[in-house]
Amino acid sequence: MSALSPRHVWTYRAVFVALALFLITFKLLPLNLASSGLPGPDLLVLLAFAWTVRQPAVVPLGLILGVFLLADFLFIRPPGLWTALVIVACEFLRRRRLTMTEFPFLVEWGAVGVAVLGMVLLNRLALWVLLADLDSLGLSLAHAIVTVAVYPLVVVVSKYVFGLRKLGPAELEAL
């Protein structure tokens, strides 16, 4: 099955939706009621980023919009703000993915780190402008750092468990 055939793309889109719903549901389960300390990584964002860099056709705009808007509503976040940031960040990565395929993984990791950090800071800025309640800065930064640190793990799982490989420049040029 070619990496660009419609069947392949639609299968992975379904897998993406299923994974996203699983992650959202798992986060909602009443398991860690009183756990404090380090905030967990935002796996949903990492999944969207890793798959956008690998095979952008698998995560179209509409899918990201739907999944993240649902997450915004379910996680009691300001609806729309985080979704907008994710969409902008995905566009940023999508436009730079050709350079990422040529350079080692560290470059990709760096780009994702910049994107996540930028999102967290822009989120804070927007909430500050809107005079909404702000989370503590330390906690938000810890959240961003943990999220960036877990990125290679998400990439490894996408590659070896879900078999989502990076499209080379040759294949992309054929488009």
Added chain:
Amino acid sequence: MARDSYDDSYARPVRRLLVAVLVLLLLSLVLLWRIDNPRVERIRAAILDRYVPNMEWVMAPVTGIARMAEGFQSYTRLFEQNQELRRELQQMRAWREAALQLEQENARLLDLNRVQLDPELTFVTGIVLADSGSPFRRSVLLNVGARDGILDGWATMDGLGVVGRISGVGERTSRVLLLTDAASRIPVTIQPSGQTALLMGDNSATPVLDFVDDPGDVAAGDRIITSGDDGLFPPGLLVGQVVFTSDQLMRARLSADLQGLSFMRVMRSHPGTTLDDPAGVVGPPWPPAGRRVDEDGTLVPDDAARAEVGVDGETDEVGADEVGAVDQ
């Protein structure tokens, strides 16, 4: 191949435009949320209401396995636990004796005073469906909602102490804002000194007690109960005990076991304040008694009311002049 068509040079501006429009729409949704919060929160409650009960089938096995794993861990400490429980049981027997005597005495005293207990304080019990938990937000979802008569603002307790208050009601679910959430503030009384304070959550396990009149009068271990000053919570519900932490703050150790929440009582107390008006100004009634607002928006004495009052017409005139001066 046209599949990946957004990479074509002619499609790129179109895509950029699409992204811009989408982001603008999303940002206007955020603005709408900021301006007309109650309405958007109602939409959120409706979405939660549709999503959360549907995940019950996946919830049951996963939570079951997690709880089993926790239970299995405790097997390893079985012997110690047994010893500990025996010791505690011995202490509890002594307490039980004391409690029985106190109960009898209390009943006698109540009988002497002909006290009637508040009949309105009944409760609805709900099961915890989900937590929207992160270190940033402390809230859980219950499986009771508007169809069970739940209203915004009602207090919820586990068997022992206050857990939080209802904040957001859907048709079948409702959200409970825990006392530990950074947005939670409730007025409390510290016994036995009787001082009032504000219990403010800060996302840690022990909320902060602030605005205490005389902190010197409060000792560690004092009981904290709700004061009922907010008109939402019934007075006298147990909240927890005072502890002093190393950062010199007065905090509350909650009596409710927030770690193992599974059942919760929603105290059916008072109608509570509803948040239907998005931007009302809190203040005295407007216009004041005996005046009315004319077409220009200035305050003039109300003739009808003046005819009734009659005697203090002169003070009314002075008041109107003052208001006029402020307007200019």
